[in-house]
Amino acid sequence: MSNSGIYIHIPFCKSRCSYCDFATDVYRNNEAVERYVNALISEIQNPKSKIQNPIDTIYFGGGTPSLLTANQLERIFKTIQKNFSFTENIEFTLEMNPATVTLEKLQDFKNLGANRASFGVQTFDDRALKLLARGHDANDALKTFELLRQANFDNISFDLIAGLPNQTLQNWEDNLNQALDLQPEHLSLYLLEIHEATPLAEQIRSKRQPLPDEDLAAEMYELMLKKVAKFGYEQYEISNFSKPDFESKHNNKYWLCEPVFAFGVSAHSFDGKSRWANERDTNKYVSLIESGESPIVEINPLSKKQLSSEFAFLNLRLTKGLDLNIYKSRFAIDLQTEFAEDLNRLFEAELIEFGDGLLKLTHKGMVYSNEVFSIFV
Secondary structure: OOOOOEEEEEEEEEOOOOOOOOOOOOOOOHHHHHHHHHHHHHHHHOOOHHOOOOEEEEEEEOHHHHOOOHHHHHHHHHHHHOOOEEEEEEEEEEEEEOOOOOOOHHOOOOOHHHOOEEEEOOOHHHHHHHHHOOOHHHHHHHHHHHHHHHOOOOOOOEEEOOOOOOOHHHHHHHHHHHHHHOOOOOEEEEOOOOOOOOOHHHHHHHOOOOOOOOOOOOHHHHHHHHHHOOOOOOEEEEEEEEOOOOOOOOHHHHHHOEEEEEOOOOEEEEEOEEEEEOOOOHHHHHHHHHOOOOEEEEEEEOOOHHHHHHHHHHHOOOOOOHHHHHHHHHOOHHHHHHHHHHHHHHHHHHOOEOOEEEEEEHHEEEEEEEEHHHOOO
């Protein structure tokens, strides 16, 4: 039986980023946060939330979990401790944004057991930060990183975004250099995605901002692969890089299709057979909990075909690739026979490679991964 992960969604942010389509709310007062925390604790305590297998990762995402007070975080964490069994050496990740923490707050978080910080830098370019409505500047990011080190966080992850409007290859390289000079243990380096109904999508639609250049984004990705390797980072997933032994254990669960049980507004869970999702509106989520109703609004039992498809393309995101023997044993499907024509086409296009019983993406395949994944969807 696989160990499970727990995801906790904290929706509050100081401001809403122009590219974000996550379930978030602008932080207005602690009263609203307190009401949400109480609802979240009630959901975790619900007997129907019981998880049989041990927990080895906890991930507070958002939103901006670092806006919580130490007392609020402690109450949530202690509720998790009371209701679930933990393995030793649990990975406890807390997402945070620059300028949302003090040294005292970080020390409190560390004392509560948080041992990994996922840090939303996004870019060190102040002009781009303003465009993205991030609510902080590059200096705030540098100060927060220093505070994390002072609070003895020795597992820090940076998020950076490439392909921003008007971003040049040189600007992207400058961003990488600044991040690499700081030597965080982990890097998540993403290409910008434009989501409908976001301010950035509207700016592009009205031609106030240019469409991202796909060819330039591919160049940025290639540059990224070369630079991070020189600084001792190992790529273990399409967008994720780490120093040895600092992979994100929690995020690996998603790519390996291991169980993750999620709590909070818009939280999505997976138990190995089904996926389910909570109410996306924060006020409705809280009201459902307070009235004794379930916040779950969608349950999707997965067919064998859906499970096998997800297992294939999610495993392919990892640089170690998809183990064809494990796939065949798990689903009684010979992938090379079932998808022979498509796999041959992708092989000829140099997007995939075979070896030692594994199917992997090539470097080119990582840039055009959606073309590979589409054969399984």
